[in-house]
Amino acid sequence: MYKSCITLKHDKYDKFKCIGSECRDNCCHGWSINIDKNTYKKYRGIKDKALLKYVKSGVEINKNSKHKYDYAIIKNDKNGKCPFVKQDGLCSIYSSLGEDYLSYTCTTYPRIMNKVGGVREFSTALSCPEVARLLLFDEKKLEFYESEEVINTDNPVNIIYNEIKDEKDLNNYFWTLRIFTIEVIQNRDYELWERLLILGLTYGKLDKVIKSNDYSTLETIIETSRNDMMDLNFKPYFKEIPVKYNVQLEILNIIAKVRYVTKGPLKDIYDKFLEGIDYKEGEEERNVANYIKGCNGFIEYLKEKSYVIENYLVHYVYSNPFNLNSNDIFKKYCNIVIHYSMIKLYLSGLFLYYGYIDDEIIIDTIYAFTREMDHNDDFMNELLKALEKNGTESYITLAYMCALLKN
Numbered sequence: 001m002y003k004s005c006i007t008l009k010h011d012k013y014d015k016f017k018c019i020g021s022e023c024r025d026n027c028c029h030g031w032s033i034n035i036d037k038n039t040y041k042k043y044r045g046i047k048d049k050a051l052l053k054y055v056k057s058g059v060e061i062n063k064n065s066k067h068k069y070d071y072a073i074i075k076n077d078k079n080g081k082c083p084f085v086k087q088d089g090l091c092s093i094y095s096s097l098g099e100d101y102l103s104y105t106c107t108t109y110p111r112i113m114n115k116v117g118g119v120r121e122f123s124t125a126l127s128c129p130e131v132a133r134l135l136l137f138d139e140k141k142l143e144f145y146e147s148e149e150v151i152n153t154d155n156p157v158n159i160i161y162n163e164i165k166d167e168k169d170l171n172n173y174f175w176t177l178r179i180f181t182i183e184v185i186q187n188r189d190y191e192l193w194e195r196l197l198i199l200g201l202t203y204g205k206l207d208k209v210i211k212s213n214d215y216s217t218l219e220t221i222i223e224t225s226r227n228d229m230m231d232l233n234f235k236p237y238f239k240e241i242p243v244k245y246n247v248q249l250e251i252l253n254i255i256a257k258v259r260y261v262t263k264g265p266l267k268d269i270y271d272k273f274l275e276g277i278d279y280k281e282g283e284e285e286r287n288v289a290n291y292i293k294g295c296n297g298f299i300e301y302l303k304e305k306s307y308v309i310e311n312y313l314v315h316y317v318y319s320n321p322f323n324l325n326s327n328d329i330f331k332k333y334c335n336i337v338i339h340y341s342m343i344k345l346y347l348s349g350l351f352l353y354y355g356y357i358d359d360e361i362i363i364d365t366i367y368a369f370t371r372e373m374d375h376n377d378d379f380m381n382e383l384l385k386a387l388e389k390n391g392t393e394s395y396i397t398l399a400y401m402c403a404l405l406k407n
Contacts, residue, residue, distance in 0.1 A: 004150050008121045010318060011143045012135045016110075016124055021089045024129050024364075025265060027109055028082035028091070031371065035059055037071035039103040051096060058083040069104055069156045104156065115157045116174070116321055117164060119146070123319040126312065127371035132363045135315060139307050141186045142314045161323045170210065170324040173218050177206070177329075178321065180222050185313050187229060192306050193405040194238050196313075196337055198229055200405075203333040204398045210329065238406075245288050245295070247403040251395055252345045253279075254386055255338065265368035273346050276353030294348030295407050301347070301357045308362055313340060334387075334396055335380060341404045343369060 035043075043059060046052040062073045074082050084092045093101050110128035114121045124131045135142070161171045184198050202225040209217055228234055277294060279287055302309065316339060322332050346365050351357050373379060387395040 001153050002150050003153050004148055005120045005153065006118060006146060007149045007151065008116075008119050008144055008146050010123060010135075010315070011145060012131075012138070013111075013122050013124060016131055016134055019130055023089070025367070026085060026089050027128060028085045029076065029080050031080075033074040033076075033082060033103070034062070034070040034105045035072040035074065035103045036105075037068040039101065040072045042101055046097070055084075055093070067156070108155075112319055113155065113157045114319075114321055115159045115162075117161060117171070120151060120157065121318075121321070123315070125319075125370065125374060126315060127367055127374055129363055129367045132367045132370075136308045136311050136362065136366065137305075137359060138311065141307075142311050142318075144318070160321045161325070168215075170215065173215070174321075174324055176219060176222060177324070178317070180226060181317050182314055183226070184229060185310060185317065188306070188310075189232065190229075190234070192302060192309055192313075192340075193407065194234065196340060196405050197238065197241075197402055198225065198234055199336070200333055200398050200401050201225065201234075203330050207328070207330040210324075241402060241406050243406050244403040245292050245407075246284065247400070248341070249284075249288055249291050251387070251400065251404055252341065254395070255342060255345075255383060257386075265364070266372045269346055269350070269365055269368050272353045273349030276349040276351070278352070290352065291348060294352045295344070297351030297357055298344055298347045299407055301351075301362075305359075308359075309340070309343070312343070312366060331384060331396065334384070334401060337401045337404055338380075338383065339373070 040059065043052075043055050046055060058075050059072050060075050062070050065071050074084070077083055082091075086092050086095070091102070091106070093106075099107070110125035110131050112123040112125055114123070124135070126132050126135065161174070164171055180202070181199060184195050184202075187195055190198065202221065205221045205225075206218060209215065209221070277287075277290055279290075313336065316336065320335075322329075343366065346369065347357055347361070350361055350365065354361065384396065
């Protein structure tokens with residue numbers, strides 16, 4: 001059904017165009033590709049017997065299907081690659097049968113749609129290298145535009161929350177918090193780690209009042225943090241925070257152990273990171289010294305192009321909204337810090353491997369990292385559990401997030 005809806009897009013959304021076989025990678029490997037029910041029926045109706053047999057061999061019914069858009073799945077080969085990809089990187093389904101035979105997933109990727117209240121939000125996945133190139137390297141701050149458009153409302157959408165009907169619903173504060181979060185990340189009066197720490201201080205206070213079921217001071221907390229940020233009141237406090245590279249390496253070691261990357265574009269990044277960082281079990285002083293050298297390379301890149309990681313973080317916040325009623329908001333803040341810290345970790349190792357960091361290394365790292373993270377729903381849950389259950393204390397605290405951030 002087509003109807004008029006309020007939409008929100010970031011300013012790079014309509015500029016994206018797939019470059020096909022010219023792309024450094026293709027989007028047809030490394031993740032489960034869903035086939036919607038209508039497309040599956042089209043496949044079953046193919047008249048050419050040889051072509052029908054070929055298509056059927058690469059598709060199977062999804063036993064864990066939850067809706068019509070994941071009715072079936074592509075059977076990837078042993079390397080995690082779609083069997084319909086030709087040697088030239090193009091799709092044999094498309095070339096043999098036309099665009100009408102592509103599934104909804106294949107037609108729309110890397111586009112994302114979320115529903116936040118009455119607004120349909122459109123974004124793009126940084127797991128596409130061309131999206132990463134387009135979105136990350138614009139020094140101008142990422143902007144968002146609201147409009148009214150006629151769209152197909154039958155298309156699948158990630159529902160964050162529906163229309164609010166209760167004045168006590170915590171999602172009444174969704175936009176206040178989201179706007180503040182993006183505003184802080186884009187405040188270039190502060191270094192990037194300082195911006196994330198401002199968010200941590202604020203989210204920590206918000207988390208406490210939310211858990212006490214007293215929402216009356218939420219807006220005051222946010223407004224106070226905003227004013228302190230604008231007046232640069234956080235600066236003296238941040239100067240007193242010590243740098244703890246050993247703690248960073250300790251936490252990042254736990255993160256790295258949660259899931260070892262065994263295939264796909266991140267495997268190459270991971271192997272080069274390990275070779276660059278040259279981590280040796282039991283040699284803490286040496287490991288920390290190497291890590292500091294790598295971090296210094298990352299910091300030098302940020303001095304010139306901090307907007308690259310800023311754009312990544314703003315895009316992450318926009319593309320991954322969360323229902324305030326159903327989540328621990330401080331853990332959501334920790335997700336942001338962990339994403340930032342893992343990218344910093346990889347790039348620090350890559351600096352040691354190559355001897356430099358440039359835009360191409362950034363693209364390779366972020367698109368590969370995002371592809372691994374965004375297409376693995378269980379990863380962050382496993383990671384947070386590991387950080388919460390480390391020995392006798394939890395790493396999911398502001399003190400440890402602070403230790404992860406400052407360089």
